Amino acid sequence: MLILGIETSTGQSSVALVGTDGVVASASLGVARRHGEFVAPAVQFCLRQAGVGADRVTGVTVGLGPGLYTGLRVGIATAQAFAAARDLPVVGMSGLDVLAFQVRHVRRLIAAVIDARRGELFWALYRAVPGGVQRQTDLRVGTAEQLAAELEATGEECLVIGDGLSRATHELDRVGIETFAAVPDAAHLAELARPRFEREETQRPADLLPIYLRHADAKIGWEARGRMQGGAAT
Amino acid sequence: MLVLGIETSCDETAVGIVEDRFTLRANVIASQVELHAPYGGVVPEVAARAHLEALLPTIDHALVEAGCGLSDMDAIAVTSGPGLIGALLVGVSAAKGLALAHDKPLIGVNHLRAHVEVAQLEFGELQPPLAALVVSGGHTSIVALEKVGSGGESGDDGRFRQLGATIDDAAGEAFDKIARFIGLGYPGGPEIDRLARQGDPKAIDFPRAMLHEPGYDMSLSGLKTAVIRYLRRLEAAGTEPDLADVAASFQEAIVDVQVVKTLRAARDEGLERVVLAGGVAANTRLRARFAEACEREGLGLVVPSIPLCTDNGAMVAASGANLLAAGTLADLELGVDPNLPLAG
Numbered sequence A: 001m002l003i004l005g006i007e008t009s010t011g012q013s014s015v016a017l018v019g020t021d022g023v024v025a026s027a028s029l030g031v032a033r034r035h036g037e038f039v040a041p042a043v044q045f046c047l048r049q050a051g052v053g054a055d056r057v058t059g060v061t062v063g064l065g066p067g068l069y070t071g072l073r074v075g076i077a078t079a080q081a082f083a084a085a086r087d088l089p090v091v092g093m094s095g096l097d098v099l100a101f102q103v104r105h106v107r108r109l110i111a112a113v114i115d116a117r118r119g120e121l122f123w124a125l126y127r128a129v130p131g132g133v134q135r136q137t138d139l140r141v142g143t144a145e146q147l148a149a150e151l152e153a154t155g156e157e158c159l160v161i162g163d164g165l166s167r168a169t170h171e172l173d174r175v176g177i178e179t180f181a182a183v184p185d186a187a188h189l190a191e192l193a194r195p196r197f198e199r200e201e202t203q204r205p206a207d208l209l210p211i212y213l214r215h216a217d218a219k220i221g222w223e224a225r226g227r228m229q230g231g232a233a234t
Numbered sequence B: 001m002l003v004l005g006i007e008t009s010c011d012e013t014a015v016g017i018v019e020d021r022f023t024l025r026a027n028v029i030a031s032q033v034e035l036h037a038p039y040g041g042v043v044p045e046v047a048a049r050a051h052l053e054a055l056l057p058t059i060d061h062a063l064v065e066a067g068c069g070l071s072d073m074d075a076i077a078v079t080s081g082p083g084l085i086g087a088l089l090v091g092v093s094a095a096k097g098l099a100l101a102h103d104k105p106l107i108g109v110n111h112l113r114a115h116v117e118v119a120q121l122e123f124g125e126l127q128p129p130l131a132a133l134v135v136s137g138g139h140t141s142i143v144a145l146e147k148v149g150s151g152g153e154s155g156d157d158g159r160f161r162q163l164g165a166t167i168d169d170a171a172g173e174a175f176d177k178i179a180r181f182i183g184l185g186y187p188g189g190p191e192i193d194r195l196a197r198q199g200d201p202k203a204i205d206f207p208r209a210m211l212h213e214p215g216y217d218m219s220l221s222g223l224k225t226a227v228i229r230y231l232r233r234l235e236a237a238g239t240e241p242d243l244a245d246v247a248a249s250f251q252e253a254i255v256d257v258q259v260v261k262t263l264r265a266a267r268d269e270g271l272e273r274v275v276l277a278g279g280v281a282a283n284t285r286l287r288a289r290f291a292e293a294c295e296r297e298g299l300g301l302v303v304p305s306i307p308l309c310t311d312n313g314a315m316v317a318a319s320g321a322n323l324l325a326a327g328t329l330a331d332l333e334l335g336v337d338p339n340l341p342l343a344g
């Protein structure tokens, strides 16, 4: 078994190849907002590091978000096309599930958080169970104040893990909640997905779609569009 | 030699397959027009979401139509600009996934050049020297194609030379805005075209900006404003406008500018024929007026059939095939350029 994992829901994309014995190769992008140029070369890099061709990959897993839409679509479109072209099974996972999985040994209530931009966060709450974590809530989108209030209302000790926490630090500190900065990572994603491939709980490539949690912003930028596509007279 | 072309720059998810540069094997389009119609224009986030949902089924459909598999392709071509950035990224990412999976060459295609080069599927090798008018919802430009065309030179970056362009609105954008203003559906081009057939193109004398100025640049925003002002004046006077006359006269003004500027460019630059390209080249009045004018001036005219004028995947495959023949390949770092110029 050789699983290709692609995770692009935050500014720090990553790609990993995971075999039966663990991570074979991985690559991650430190600089935000260049998913478009990073993902495919990173897949190629991992295949070369592992010394295998694309034909050796047995499954593809990809982060579905929530997260930054453009990045998510880059990861998902690449994963879908690669899997469809090789007729491979796929598994889509929420990056929030991956984040919580990264701290699965914690006994406290876990809140996994991803930056939603526009002053908001995406989150969900988890609890450790044998072999992993279990999601306790729906995926949410809201402000840091709303997250802090939700955690305070549980009356439990919590650990908040995730991305974009700088905008929530003040609110979470105020209610005495510990935070831990992290991004969902392709190697953990593939590790989390592996049992699903083993149990053949897989999807078809065309089934993979981002978790948006927000409606499309239906504003037409006529001016922007004219500038963008107008026959630049140079 | 088979090339698969992916087009996702605006509101059509399209895939084409071309064999040996000139033979169309498949041309499949999943249109999003209905998704954007309520907004009267293309909504970038809606477009990007829809491309991701439609792309794999469209690729499958094209492969079935061509009767071949991905492993039979010699290259994967994809529009890398100009266009909506989020929409472009879906196509480019998918193209990279396909290229990686079968270790095929990747080719980045210029959407505007592809609009011109698609003519080779119906008319064979483009015969320079020629003038091409690329006219659509996002672009309105006149370019010259001067070098002797051949497979080996088709990918040459110096092949197209920009002669003129709109300095404000694209023609298709003007059609959409006026259609919306007079209560027609979206997209506006076909609606105005239809309504204009019942009207008199000489009924109202709308302005033709920059028509007599030297050079080949155009301006269409003043025309749009004049139409709106005309309708408001009638409304204020309590007079019901004849919308068919308005549509016909507005369309005539746009067409006049395109014909005059393109033919002047062809004459001045010693270009022997004219190629019409892009979605607005589907306009029946534009096609008829160019046919008439080119005949009068002794110029050849190349007009692709309507399905090849509007955005499609075949044009990307055709342009990609030219680039493959020229050895102009992209690597997996291929980026998108929302402002990629036609020539320059």
Ligand SMILES: [Zn+2]
Residues within 6 Å of the ligand: B111, B115, B136, B278, B279, B310, B311
């Ligand atoms: Zn176009």
